[in-house]
Amino acid sequence: MADISRTSDAVFPVGIALDGAGWHPSAWRDGGAHPERVFTAAYWGAIAELAERAGLDYLTITDALALQEDPRAGFGAERAVPPHPVPGIPSGRLDAELIASWIAPRTERIGLIPAVTTTHTEPFHVATALQTLDHVSLGRAGWQLRISPGAAEAAALGRRPAPGIDPARVAAGEPDPALDALLDEAADAAEVARRLWDSWEDDAIIRDAETGRFLDAERLHHIRFTGEHFSxxxxxxxxxxxxxxxxxxxxxxxxxxxxxxxxxxxxxxVTPHPDPATNASPGARTAAQIVAEIREIEGGAARAGRGLAPLRIFADLLVALDGEAGPAGERPAAAAPETGPERIARLDALGIPLASDAHLAAGSASDITELIEHWREQGIEGVRLRPASNHLDLPAIAQRLLPELRRRGLGGATPGGGRGAGTTLRERFGLPAAQNRYASERRDTIPSTKERAA
Structure with missing residues (x-):
């Protein structure tokens, strides 16, 4: 079993969540966004390289099994089956895991976390693809586990019916058997993946050319998982x-x-809000409230028995940074830089207004840093930034927000390498080195020298 202590409680990772041209649905229509590049490898490579040069700890790549939905519809809205493109919203994505695999050899330090669903997929295939990504990236891969609860996803694949979740019950916080079954399946898929990742011990490959033994059979393990959803x-x-x-x-x-x-x-x-009373969502809560609930749930989860370290809680934050003014005397007053709130209003006016589960922080790097610092005081241990528009907010994050965060002791990496090339994603997240469960079990069953002598 793993050592469940954290490697460093001082680690405060900062990453970015990537989705198309940005998290505002009209970001692709903004001047300079170049929407024709979003489905190219060069686009994703350039973003990853910028993020790495800036010293971000990780990036996540959003993915789903259905076309993008209208953000104004809300969780409980009926979805068209089969799904159809929504006017004004970019439709389609490149496969997140394959994009991460393409980015991996073109970067050296940044963590790569694709979203991969556990619904309508085979856990064996998911586990081995992610494991391959970890090899290709030399230990920088992660997994954003997702479920696919909608009828649109089920219809797109056609292998099984939609789970039959009642959105109104879920939105009201009431138990929903279909959702519980989907989450149980996801937990089983994660458990299968973890066992498969341990099924080869570190020294299983011996490559003994003289005897013809490539693998040590005692160090290769059948996981023999049997659950309600698969074996x-x-x-x-x-x-x-x-x-x-x-x-x-x-x-x-x-x-x-x-x-x-x-x-x-x-x-x-998680998605905390600084002032839930002013938020339109009935479920909006502060960081302190969310952290307290998660820690209470975590207390009954027996994580140590599963070899898991304490759960780390990161906050999602949608950001639209103020524009940067040029040197004094070089810009006329009419060309004053656009503020974050002004840009959001302009993008809203282009067609589809912003609607987000995450809090929108539109303003200066200093203001956004103060909010993140406040969340850290409430128990948040890292942050994932969602840029409203990639072509404007990613450079602003790199040039202004990250330096401000570092000045206040937030964010672990520094431009050009930070904690060092070759640092694993586990290390960036402050997680202990993973031990192999089957190797530990095998060592526990090997008799000691005294026992063999007896």
């Missing part, structure tokens, strides 16, 4: 990867998903 014997077809166990992350907004995080994840992304 997997294993072992993995991929040798143990550099991290051993990839960090598992997920986005959560409610108690049922908090329970999944406590059971299966290393990091949970």
């Amino acid at each position: 997997v014997i294993g072992p993995s077809i991929v040798p143990r990867s550099p991290q051993g166990q990839l960090p598992v992350t997920l986005l959560a907004h409610s108690a049922p998903v908090y329970r999944l995080a406590a059971r299966a994840a290393d990091v949970v992304f």
